[in-house]
Amino acid sequence: MTATPASSPPGNTERLTVRTRTSVLAQLRDRIAGDVYGPGDAGYLDARSGFNRLDVHRPAVIAVPANHFDVVEAVRFATEEDLRVAVQATGHGTGRPADGGLLINTSRLSSVSINPITRTARVGAGATWRTVVDAAAPYGLAPLMGSASGVGAVGSTLGGGFGWLGRRFGLASDHMRAADLVTPDGTPIRVTDTSHPHIFWALKGAGAGGFGVVTSMEIALVEVSTVYAGNLFYPVADAEEIIRRFRDWAPAQTDELTSAVAVLNFPPTDDVPAPLRGQSLAVVRGCWSGDLDAGRAIVDEWRAWRAPLVDTWDVLPFAAIDAVSMDPTEPMPVMVTTEWFDDLPDAAIDIVADRVRPAPASAPLIVCGEIRHSGGAIARGAEHAPNDRGRTGRFLLELVAAVPDPHVALAVESTLRVTRTELAPYVTGAAFLNFTAGTERVARAADAFSAAHRRRLDEIKSAVDPANRFCHGDI
Template structure:
């Protein structure tokens, strides 16, 4: 007879079974990882491997992915293998090319790095480009320029083109040509069943509609074909005002936008610099307004259109002039180095002079939290449905109001409270913007209502498609559309 107490004899078999199960799971996971490595031409890394931390890092440094497995894809077949591995293990999938649009950091699961899939091929006769999932817009701009063509890129050339297009894409020439997603022709996609698909308006109209505006929810894109436009030069640049001399700049800018041709797309940014020793002395305590211009018409007409702005007062900087399209990145001069930021944005039907004064004051150097406030003029082609409809909504907005604060100038909770107060100053809210990288998801807050990003009818349609293509919600580390529940 055993001398062990009865309670020990009763619990020992259960403990042994739990240990056996854990050992079996570990063995199964190791075997699955070995199979994945055997199928992938690129790298398969796990925490502790050389290159893992660098591979998880992106442009947004306030948050980062912490996956259980990182797959650095060298070919579309690697993406297929990674999705199959995730589906087999019931693991969520995140995708990263440049890390500009990090929305929900992966904590576990599989991160697929598509940065190496960066090929760009131009078909000059068709005025199209095939772009790999890792291609940056700088490469697309340069490739198109050889044939007198240009893509509908945004302000920062280093942004990954595919992620920008999936979200909608509000670019430098948006009022003339619409959202960049309106000009996507073909999407090469790996869906949750680890199947490669070539999706067009003819092959799968419903999925093609969804991918252009909500595409991160439906699979991993490996390549796209997009339209290029016959644009070789623009009249563009930046006017910088000291708001101490021109306090009504925002109100005057809003008045100016009332009668502009669609060929002119613009924005104004208000930047309040705190009086801190770390800043250059010429910026300390100053409140500056940056007006950015991109006009595809001739320079003489451009001069006439911009003249009312120049008449507002002295400019600290005035770079608005004729330029080749290849230099369009100089209009905004977005910082190319990775950094940490928190931001939010809101569509507006209107923004009047009274609201403009409140917004200007909230973004002043004395504000509790330093903010960059950006107002983008919409309308024109942005307000019209494209020839082939897509999931980009809220097209009746006239302006996009965006706020951004670098992390480090205040605590994240203080930043979020300040942003809410600033956005609350504008009461003509349509909804939240789904197509820019500075969405609320980037600051790690809880999920916002879906119709902040999509109109209710569109969201119901997207949720139904999600239930059909990804019922397990494998692709949920994004601005997520949960699968519709069966009734």
């Protein structure tokens, strides 16, 4: 049996729209300690907004739970009122918008506690990686966080989680040890590999938004406190040559190095460091978590080959790892897409460089084209993880395009589509969920799983959510 298609979700929006004006919101307010908002309430716009301003939820009701029990009540309320349910922590990776349904905003569930004996963290649904990395650092421990600490730890883990320790330790989703889940019928369960092995497997990389609300998660931490990390910035005119050299160099490195090559178009804004402001540059970046002198030596190979314009590689506390990607922290409208490569032929490199590097006198549409070197523990973990498709690929491309004005949205979308079409002969066709957002996430989610894993996920979804109430997630 397969789940109800996400395109035909349950719910009677019109009935609720009328009733929300009367007693329904008041009922939910009586049932939970947290906040409840309907359209027009002060606080509604803030509670539905997330990092990506392109993907806007228009829910009939927003619940901002103050605790785990509020989540249980909110989900039961949705069942009674026949509402679809969506979850938002930070809004960095919104999929199908929660139009007309109940949006559960988990931002207040932000507690984090560390157990240094078991080397695990218990992470609330709304906690960002910043809270986790800061809590773990005093014990010499680190989470498998991605490039930006403002991203939600739970949402990012449910969708994969490819960070700067990835080749050595794997994806964040490989390190989930347990989850407290409120199922779509409002039942709280603790999910482990022994209590609910199928759901446990599904949550580890295919779990964002589709199987209920994870109110907290236990994740394994790794013993990393100091790394050698940074960027070498080169002229963008040399992008093809630098990407080719990176393609040949990176696979020769050990798993202690997770690295990437990128073409970046920095905005001319004050939050960008002066030498990079308004510049288009080719970048070799990464994080070495082994012996620090050995890390310096491998980056010296690049310095000896060609002196960079700017060199920021240095010894860093892992808690300062945001310095590598310098991702934006203020909310912005962006489109994101991705491709996995088994190999990276010259023709594919030329397309990426050409599409990301802005033509003279034109504003860049794609602000970041980053090719991460994968393999190592990321590839080794593929077989047993739900998000198996593509993970054995050697390189992962992420394209990020800013949409400063809604009028250019179609042009941006078309540029990304054309770029993917040009790259089609060279890619595996697999998607990495976390490197998609909005309509792209909805369209590409199935491409993150092999056919066999997709079938297993559909069976689990049918059993856990037969009414497809959580139709906004990736499954």
